[in-house]
Amino acid sequence: MSRITREEVERVATLARLSLTGDEAARMTGQLDAILDYVALLQSVDTTGVEPTSHAVPLRTPLREDRAVPGLAPDLGLSNAPEREGTAFVVPRVLEGEEH
Amino acid sequence: MTAPLGTLSELRAQLDARKVSSRELVDAALARAAALEPVLHAFVGVQPERARADADAADARRARGETRSPLDGIPVAIKDNMVQAGEATTCGSRILAGFIAPYDATVVTRLRAAGAVIVGRTNLDEFAMGSSTENSAHGPSRNPWDPACTPGGSSGGSAAVVAAGVVPLALGSDTGGSIRQPASCTGIAGMKPTYGRVSRYGLVAFASSLDQIGTFTRTAADCATALAVLAGHDPHDSTSLPEPVPAWSKALTGDVSGLVIGLPREYFVEDGVDPAVLASVRESVAELERAGAKTREVSLPHTKYAIATYYLIAPAEASSNLARYDGVRYGHRAKGARDLGDMYRRSRSEGFGPEVKRRILLGTYVLSAGYYDAYYKKAQQVRTLLRRDFEAAFAGCDVILTPTAPETAFRLGEKAQDPLRMYLSDVYTVSANLAGIPGLSIPCGFSKGLPVGLQLLGKPLDEATLLRVADAYQRRTDWHARRPPEPA
Numbered sequence: 001m002s003r004i005t006r007e008e009v010e011r012v013a014t015l016a017r018l019s020l021t022g023d024e025a026a027r028m029t030g031q032l033d034a035i036l037d038y039v040a041l042l043q044s045v046d047t048t049g050v051e052p053t054s055h056a057v058p059l060r061t062p063l064r065e066d067r068a069v070p071g072l073a074p075d076l077g078l079s080n081a082p083e084r085e086g087t088a089f090v091v092p093r094v095l096e097g098e099e100h
Numbered sequence: 101m102t103a104p105l106g107t108l109s110e111l112r113a114q115l116d117a118r119k120v121s122s123r124e125l126v127d128a129a130l131a132r133a134a135a136l137e138p139v140l141h142a143f144v145g146v147q148p149e150r151a152r153a154d155a156d157a158a159d160a161r162r163a164r165g166e167t168r169s170p171l172d173g174i175p176v177a178i179k180d181n182m183v184q185a186g187e188a189t190t191c192g193s194r195i196l197a198g199f200i201a202p203y204d205a206t207v208v209t210r211l212r213a214a215g216a217v218i219v220g221r222t223n224l225d226e227f228a229m230g231s232s233t234e235n236s237a238h239g240p241s242r243n244p245w246d247p248a249c250t251p252g253g254s255s256g257g258s259a260a261v262v263a264a265g266v267v268p269l270a271l272g273s274d275t276g277g278s279i280r281q282p283a284s285c286t287g288i289a290g291m292k293p294t295y296g297r298v299s300r301y302g303l304v305a306f307a308s309s310l311d312q313i314g315t316f317t318r319t320a321a322d323c324a325t326a327l328a329v330l331a332g333h334d335p336h337d338s339t340s341l342p343e344p345v346p347a348w349s350k351a352l353t354g355d356v357s358g359l360v361i362g363l364p365r366e367y368f369v370e371d372g373v374d375p376a377v378l379a380s381v382r383e384s385v386a387e388l389e390r391a392g393a394k395t396r397e398v399s400l401p402h403t404k405y406a407i408a409t410y411y412l413i414a415p416a417e418a419s420s421n422l423a424r425y426d427g428v429r430y431g432h433r434a435k436g437a438r439d440l441g442d443m444y445r446r447s448r449s450e451g452f453g454p455e456v457k458r459r460i461l462l463g464t465y466v467l468s469a470g471y472y473d474a475y476y477k478k479a480q481q482v483r484t485l486l487r488r489d490f491e492a493a494f495a496g497c498d499v500i501l502t503p504t505a506p507e508t509a510f511r512l513g514e515k516a517q518d519p520l521r522m523y524l525s526d527v528y529t530v531s532a533n534l535a536g537i538p539g540l541s542i543p544c545g546f547s548k549g550l551p552v553g554l555q556l557l558g559k560p561l562d563e564a565t566l567l568r569v570a571d572a573y574q575r576r577t578d579w580h581a582r583r584p585p586e587p588a
Contacts, residue, residue, distance in 0.1 A: 004465070008465070009461065012461050012464050012465045012468065013461060015464050015468060016419060016448075016460050016461060016464040017423075017426070017441075017444040017445050017448050018445060018448055018449050018452070018457055018460065018461070019445045019446065019449045020449070020457075024454075024457075028457070028458060028461060031458060031519055031520075032458070032461060032462055032465070034519075034520050035411060035462060035519065035520055035523075036462075038407075038408060038411075038520055039408040039411060039412055039475070039479075041404070041405060041408045042405055042408050042409065042412075042475075042478050042479060042482055043474075043478070045402070045405060045478075045481075045482055045485070047478060047481035047482065047485070050481040050484050050485060051481070051484055052477055052480030052481050052483070052484060053480055053481075053483040053484040053487055053534075054309060054480060055309050055339070055536075056295050056309065056483075056487060056533075056534065056535055056536025056537075057294075057295050057296050057339070057341070057536050057560070059338070059339060060342075061338070062333075062335070062338055062342065064335055072202060072203065076202040076203075077202065079200065079202055080198075080199055080200060080202070080429065080430035080431070081429060081430065082427060082428075082430075082431075082432075082433035083433070089428050089429055091428055091440050091443065092437050092438070092439050092440050092442070092443050093439050093440065094439065094440045095439065
């Protein structure tokens with residue numbers, strides 16, 4: 001029995017903002033299925049009452065003096081913009097399927 | 101062909117004795133890089149003008165008696181996932197084609213403050229996802245010991261240039277073994293320090309709870325020298341540790357008498373391991389026993405779950421980290437999109453390679469509604485058990501010794517079509533990332549002309565013991581001094 005269907009892979013691709021070609025979707029489905037089959041190994045581990053670890057090292061909150069320091073200059077921050085106008089990043093229209 | 105450069109400590113001694121200038125070393129490194137590039141394909145880019153100017157400045161400092169650190173004037177290379185102001189950073193991905201970093205990573209700031217001369221940026225699997233460099237958009241790097249083989253990955257370019265004597269020091273990053281496995285494949289020393297020892301500021305994120313920057317050098321002594329320059333708290337990285345940085349070089353006493361080395365029984369199984377690798381590692385254990393170390397068997401009972409745990413947690417974190425590549429502020433933007441959503445999808449689909457897409461899909465899947473508890477949370481719980489395994493084992497030993505990888509460098513193409521098989525290359529290395537502990541790979545033999553690596557794992561923040569054991573071993577053996585054949 002497969003653990004993930006092609007439809008599920010396509011749904012996940014939509015969530016991840018990826019579009020897959022037909023070949024890609026088929027190949028990914030097979031590969032992800034094999035990986036999910038392998039990681040199913042974890043289901044045999046008894047983790048009752050075990051706290052999850054999100055970070056191996058206990059994280060503190062380091063504080064610093066509340067003093068203004070220079071950040072990235074706007075021009076430098078915009079220097080890799082695929083398209084810019086003044087101090088703004090230009091993007092295509094936001095709403096799908098509407099005309100200008 | 102320019103001769104291979106010596107170790108960091110050899111070059112330091114030559115500089116201090118005025119037998120050579122930094123400019124001569126940097127010119128030699130650049131010449132050797134250029135001559136070997138057609139074979140190794142290890143660099144994504146070199147920086148001759150900047151490097152020569154930095155070398156001249158180092159020579160001027162030395163003439164004034166103002167040498168800044170043991171790295172002053174030494175040519176080094178960095179993996180192409182650490183940003184450097186004014187230089188391209190690609191992460192081996194098409195999605196970052198044309199990206200010029202606007203600031204320096206903290207490790208770059210520290211290298212430069214120490215006077216080190218960055219000569220180039222090295223190849224890697226795309227976004228450090230892989231064990232062979234075959235996932236790089238620039239094409240794979242090759243192993244100096246046998247160009248038909250991978251140098252390992254993901255930091256394969258950095259490993260190859262140190263092994264080939266282009267530079268005595270290169271930086272890598274290690275999320276699941278990406279420093280230690282290539283070090284093993286190329287016969288050099290590769291250190292992944294304790295999580296948080298070295299600032300990740302300016303390291304392009306893959307899996308933030310696992311990523312750590314470390315070093316490639318020929319010797320453990322050089323590693324101690326270089327790590328001291330890189331380590332320490334950084335206000336720009338809240339996960340960097342505030343603990344003081346020890347004088348690691350002073351820990352290199354050559355003495356391991358009475359030290360207890362733990363040998364995890366789960367790592368010395370015959371199944372799936374090249375017998376020649378196991379034989380070399382066992383012989384290294386015998387050598388350390390002759391040096392006065394004691395050994396005892398320990399158990400890390402959850403080892404068999406490490407790869408599955410890693411390949412749930414790392415892709416989950418990656419799918420979140422890589423959401424930033426959307427074509428808006430930097431990186432590749434697809435042309436002619438009809439709206440914003442279309443631009444996101446097309447930019448990402450054109451920009452990312454297959455392994456990165458695979459991990460984004462896997463990560464998105466395991467974080468999605470209905471699967472989170474079964475996969476992601478479960479993996480985080482098993483991560484706790486893996487961490488506890490090490491705590492229990494270290495109650496009875498000072499350091500743990502294992503093979504670094506189940507085999508020597510494999511042939512390019514051998515695993516490229518089978519992602520799961522590729523993932524199993526990391527079977528001995530991922531646990532250290534999940535537990536946040538330091539790990540060091542050093543060469544301990546050869547099998548069919550290819551280097552074998554042993555891995556030392558330490559208690560959190562105890563890089564000193566790893567370095568002391570590795571250095572003691574290297575004083576008694578010469579595996580680290582072997583050089584790959586010069587190409588015809």
